[in-house]
Each structure stands twice: as structure tokens, then as C-alpha cells.
Amino acid sequence: MTHISVHSALQASLNAPYSDLVTRRTGAAVRTVIEHQLAGLADGTVAFLDFSRIGVLDRSCADEFVAKLMLPLTNDHPSRDGYVVFHGVNEMHLETIEAVLHTHGLALVVQFPDGAAHLVGAVTDLERRLWELVMREGCCAAETLAASVGVTPEEARAQLDGLARRRLLRRDDDAFAPLGAAA
Amino acid sequence: MTDVISVPASLDEQSFESVIEQLAPLAPDAKVLVDARHCRFATPYGLTALLCLAQSRAEKADFAPPEDDQVASYWARSSFFRYAEELYTMRGATPRPRASGDSDVLLEVTPVAKSEDVHAIVGRIQEKATQILTSKLDLEPRATMGFAMTLSEACSNIIEHAGRGGWVMVQRYNWGKRRVGRDVVQIAVCDAGIGFRASLESSRARALADRWDDAIALESGVIQGVSRLQDPGRGQGLKGIRGYVHRFDGKLTVRSGTARIAPIIPEWDEDLPRQDALPAFAGTQLQVIIPKRLARP
Numbered sequence: 001m002t003h004i005s006v007h008s009a010l011q012a013s014l015n016a017p018y019s020d021l022v023t024r025r026t027g028a029a030v031r032t033v034i035e036h037q038l039a040g041l042a043d044g045t046v047a048f049l050d051f052s053r054i055g056v057l058d059r060s061c062a063d064e065f066v067a068k069l070m071l072p073l074t075n076d077h078p079s080r081d082g083y084v085v086f087h088g089v090n091e092m093h094l095e096t097i098e099a100v101l102h103t104h105g106l107a108l109v110v111q112f113p114d115g116a117a118h119l120v121g122a123v124t125d126l127e128r129r130l131w132e133l134v135m136r137e138g139c140c141a142a143e144t145l146a147a148s149v150g151v152t153p154e155e156a157r158a159q160l161d162g163l164a165r166r167r168l169l170r171r172d173d174d175a176f177a178p179l180g181a182a183a
Numbered sequence: 184m185t186d187v188i189s190v191p192a193s194l195d196e197q198s199f200e201s202v203i204e205q206l207a208p209l210a211p212d213a214k215v216l217v218d219a220r221h222c223r224f225a226t227p228y229g230l231t232a233l234l235c236l237a238q239s240r241a242e243k244a245d246f247a248p249p250e251d252d253q254v255a256s257y258w259a260r261s262s263f264f265r266y267a268e269e270l271y272t273m274r275g276a277t278p279r280p281r282a283s284g285d286s287d288v289l290l291e292v293t294p295v296a297k298s299e300d301v302h303a304i305v306g307r308i309q310e311k312a313t314q315i316l317t318s319k320l321d322l323e324p325r326a327t328m329g330f331a332m333t334l335s336e337a338c339s340n341i342i343e344h345a346g347r348g349g350w351v352m353v354q355r356y357n358w359g360k361r362r363v364g365r366d367v368v369q370i371a372v373c374d375a376g377i378g379f380r381a382s383l384e385s386s387r388a389r390a391l392a393d394r395w396d397d398a399i400a401l402e403s404g405v406i407q408g409v410s411r412l413q414d415p416g417r418g419q420g421l422k423g424i425r426g427y428v429h430r431f432d433g434k435l436t437v438r439s440g441t442a443r444i445a446p447i448i449p450e451w452d453e454d455l456p457r458q459d460a461l462p463a464f465a466g467t468q469l470q471v472i473i474p475k476r477l478a479r480p
Binding site (some may be wrong): 001092 | 299332335336345
């Protein structure tokens with residue numbers, strides 16, 4: 001697990017004392033800095049991206065930063081074997097992030113100030129129920145969870161595989177586990 | 184020969200149309216004098232659009248400033264002359280801006296040409312406007328963030344799509360005697376760039392359209408979120424603006440080329456959703472009006 005300050009990345013990328021994530025150019029610059037930091041992490045690391053010192057986050061910037069950061073991690077051939085959890089987002093950040101995630105069919109894990117982790121973005125009800133079960137129970141096999149959500153073990157496994165492929169859960173042999181301390 | 188363009192006594196979004204009507208028959212390189220001597224009131228839209236007018240002329244235009252000292256002083260405090268003096272040949276003295284403690288100007292006329300400008304604008308509006316937005320308009324602190332987002336998205340569109348720099352200004356008004364009956368904040372973001380139609384010329388919407396004109400281009404861009412770029416994440420900025428304006432019972436109007444649309448018309452106002460075949464004017468002019476929040480029953 002590692003901690004990355006989005007505020008520091010913003011200031012480093014623009015070489016200026018800004019606290020707002022606005023404009024596509026800024027989003028692309030911050031993404032580049034953070035991608036560089038993520039590339040230096042060991043495989044399987046959960047990176048906590050800390051938004052706590054960020055002021056305004058507009059949709060154009062969020063699309064350029066958040067969506068384009070997540071897309072290469074979650075496709076069939078991910079750019080790296082790592083995980084990202086957002087942390088320190090306020091209500092307005094969350095609204096903006098959710099909007100861009102839905103546009104791209106993406107989802108991610110957000111850890112709220114009380115420590116609770118939430119799944120935000122484009123997920124089905126079944127995916128959310130399974131994800132929440134894993135968060136509550138810890139490392140689980142698909143067969144253990146299937147009955148709780150009223151689906152076959154095969155269906156539960158397919159859904160959980162999808163969540164793991166989207167980097168929202170972690171695979172642990174035949175079981176599925178929460179991301180790092182987000183559990 | 185110089186053609187005189189008369190600026191109306193009250194210059195706002197609607198009355199600026201009379202300025203455009205006077206300009207429309209003239210060749211782009213015709214010499215014009217923009218005569219604002221008898222102007223007594225100007226909104227952010229009026230002031231920023233006057234700067235766009237200057238940018239749109241091939242031959243540098245002349246400008247006669249308001250004769251009324253108080254009006255001229257307000258224009259100076261709003262930083263209008265600071266930029267007008269670069270774009271126009273001034274015919275007459277302009278006052279130097281003096282600090283007045285005028286807290287109704289939330290953001291003076293400010294150029295928008297590069298990404299750093301948007302950061303500065305968002306920073307300044309948060310620094311200066313948060314107290315006014317919360318105390319005078321009863322907006323929640325969270326709404327002031329939405330206000331800043333609206334500004335940043337509108338200004339970003341100039342940088343991304345207009346092809347030349349533009350202008351932004353924000354002002355609070357007491358509209359107690361108007362139909363809305365409460366305080367409002369007006370945002371004007373105007374440019375004299377290529378406009379929606381040219382920007383979307385290479386878009387899929389253009390390729391699929393049976394008819395293609397300024398009004399269709401405006402509706403494609405503002406309402407349907409079409410962008411000239413194929414990236415599926417594009418078009419979210421205007422969507423965000425529409426969402427914010429709607430949520431806070433505001434009004435949004437956008438003019439480009441020969442068309443003007445009002446995609447969000449609140450109950451407290453009347454307007455035409457779409458106007459075609461207006462006299463042509465360069466670029467895109469956007470206005471947002473956010474009223475004071477009504478107490479919940």
C-alpha cells in the first residue's frame with residue numbers, strides 16, 4: 001500500500017501553487033505525474049490517491065485525469081498490475097468523479113473519511129452486493145457468496161472475476177479479497 | 184469613411200443584438216466607431232461582448248467611452264478600459280480605475296487565453312465570491328464550488344475550441360424589482376473565435392445532419408454534448424454547466440454565429456428556446472444567471 005498526494009502531483013505538474021483540478025491540460029499533466037509514480041510501484045500494490053487538499057474538480061479535468069488514469073488499468077490487457085483507491089474526496093469531487101466514471105462505464109473504490117470504502121461508478125446491483133459482501137467478510141470464495149446473493153456459484157464467480165478484472169477486488173488464488181486497508 | 188455603431192443606453196445580452204444589427208451590413212474591414220457615450224448601464228455580457236466586437240474587426244475600431252463619470256468609473260473598475268485600450272483606438276479620456284470597495288463585481292473583465300488563466304479565475308472567484316454567494320444568494324458552500332466549476336468549464340471551452348482568447352466577467356445584481364424579485368449573479372463568457380458551427384464541422388453530428396447551420400451546431404454542442412473530438416469523454420463540460428444551472432434554478436443562454444439558444448429557461452423568466460437567422464457575430468457568447476436561493480417551504 002502506498003499514499004500519493006494528488007495536490008503534490010498538481011503542484012509538481014504545473015510548477016505553480018494551484019489547488020484546483022481544472023482544465024483538460026491540467027488533468028493530463030497530473031495524470032502523467034501520477035502514472036509515473038504508479039509505474040514505480042511493485043506489482044499488486046494498492047495506491048491511495050489523496051484528494052484532501054484539492055479544491056475544485058471540474059468534469060473536463062476529471063475526465064482527463066480520473067477516467068484516463070483508470071481506463072488502461074481496467075481493460076483486458078491492463079497497463080500494470082496494481083490497484084488504485086481514492087481517498088479524501090469531498091461531496092462535490094465525488095459527484096464529478098461519478099459522472100465521468102459513468103460516461104466511460106468505469107468504477108472505482110473510494111475510501112471516505114470514516115474509513116469506510118464505497119464502490120462508485122458504473123456497477124450493477126449484483127456487482128455491488130457481491131463487492132460489499134467481500135468487503136464485509138474479507139477473503140471469500142465465489143461459492144461462499146453465491147447463496148447470499150441468490151445466484152449460482154458460476155454466476156457469482158463470473159461477476160467477481162469481472163470486479164477483479166476492473167481492479168475493484170483482488171484475486172487471491174480461487175478467492176476474492178478487498179483492496180488493502182480499504183477492507 | 185467611418186461607420187458609427189451606437190451602443191444602447193442599457194447594454195445587456197438582449198440589447199447587444201442592436202449593436203450586432205448595426206455591424207452586420209458592414210464589411211469586416213470597414214472602419215467603425217463604437218459610440219458608447221450615451222451608455223448608462225452595461226452588464227458583464229455587454230462589456231465582454233464589446234471586447235469581442237473589437238477582436239472581430241479586421242480594421243482596428245475606434246471607441247468613444249461613456250460620458251457619464253460614474254458609468255465610466257464603473258467600466259474602469261471593471262477593468263474594461265484596461266483591455267479596450269489595447270483593442271480599440273480610444274476617442275476620449277478614460278478614468279483610471281480607483282478602488283471603491285464595490286463588492287458587486289465578483290470578477291472583473293478577465294482575459295481567457297490559456298489554462299493558467301482558468302486556474303487564476305477559479306482561484307479568484309473562490310477567494311472573492313464565496314462570501315457573497317453564501318451571504319447574498321444563500322447558496323450552500325458546496326454550490327459555490329459548482330459555481331467555480333461552471334466558470335472553469337465555460338472558460339476552458341474558449342481555450343479548447345474557440346481558436347482565440349476570450350473574456351469572462353461576473354457581477355451580482357439586486358433584481359428585487361424585476362420579475363425574478365431577488366438578487367442574481369451574472370456570468371458572461373464571450374469570445375470572438377470560430378464559433379460552434381466551425382468547431383463541429385468535422386464532427387459526426389455534422390456528417391449525419393441533413394441540415395447544418397449555427398442553430399443545429401449550437402444544439403448539438405450544448406444540448407447533445409457533441410464535440411469535434413471523437414473521445415467519448417468529451418462534451419462533459421457543458422453537460423456539467425447545464426446540470427449546475429438547472430439545479431440552482433438558473434438560466435443559461437448561448438449565442439454563436441447567427442443563432443441563440445436558451446437550453447435552460449427557469450420559471451422566473453421568459454425566453455425563446457431557439458432563435459435562428461440572427462445577424463451574424465463572431466465566436467460564442469455564453470451567459471449564466473444564478474438567482475438567490477428561495478427558502479424551502
